[in-house]
Amino acid sequence: MSGTFVIYGKQQLSHLADLLAEGPIKIDWKRFSKRSNPQNALFHMWCSEIAQHFVAGGKHEFSNGDRMNMENVKENLKHTFLGSIPTTKTNMKTGEIDIQHETRSSASLSKSEMLHFLDLIREWAIGFDIVLTIPHGSDYHEYLLENGELAA
Numbered sequence: 384m385s386g387t388f389v390i391y392g393k394q395q396l397s398h399l400a401d402l403l404a405e406g407p408i409k410i411d412w413k414r415f416s417k418r419s420n421p422q423n424a425l426f427h428m429w430c431s432e433i434a435q436h437f438v439a440g441g442k443h444e445f446s447n448g449d450r451m452n453m454e455n456v457k458e459n460l461k462h463t464f465l466g467s468i469p470t471t472k473t474n475m476k477t478g479e480i481d482i483q484h485e486t487r488s489s490a491s492l493s494k495s496e497m498l499h500f501l502d503l504i505r506e507w508a509i510g511f512d513i514v515l516t517i518p519h520g521s522d523y524h525e526y527l528l529e530n531g532e533l534a535a
Contacts, residue, residue: 416493416494416495417490417492417493417494418489418490418492418493418494418496418497419494419497419522421521421522422494422497422498422501422522422523423489423490423497425501425517425518425521425522425523426457426489426497426500426501426504427453427457428516429501429504429505429508429515429516430453430454430456430457430460431453431456432513432514432515432516433456433460433508433513433515434451434452434453434455434456436511436513437451438451445459458486460504461486461487461488461489462486463507464500464503464504464507465486465487465488465489465492465500466486466487467484467485467486467487468484468485468487469482469483469484470482470483470484470485471483494522498522498523498526501523517533
């Protein structure tokens with residue numbers, strides 16, 4: 384097991400314990416830098432562009448019957464690329480504990496995790512010939528320039 388992850392709850396601490404059980408690990412501490420509002424705005428813009436692309440091509444609904452719109456695209460992209468996290472809910476009448484899976488929120492992402500999420504969406508969109516706007520000077524534009532993926 385290897386990789387980068389953010390510790391923000393008991394589940395992540397359990398993951399860290401699993402890593403430690405496998406042997407020595409190296410930890411690089413970094414202050415958590417939450418994803419930026421411009422990154423979130425770019426994600427929302429892309430969700431609108433993706434919905435518009437599919438509607439223009441005649442696809443007005445997802446296969447489950449949900450409308451093809453920005454909000455539903457957003458939820459499905461998060462589900463696809465961020466996955467879900469288990470949450471527990473207690474039935475206040477019976478005391479029973481239910482485990483539910485909720486789509487992970489992009490608000491919990493760091494700036495670098497959000498860039499990776501945007502990369503995954505962009506790669507997926509290319510497969511559908513969807514052209515996504517990358518505003519000049521945006522965090523994502525600068526990131527692509529730094530990584531040699533765009534010409535200056």
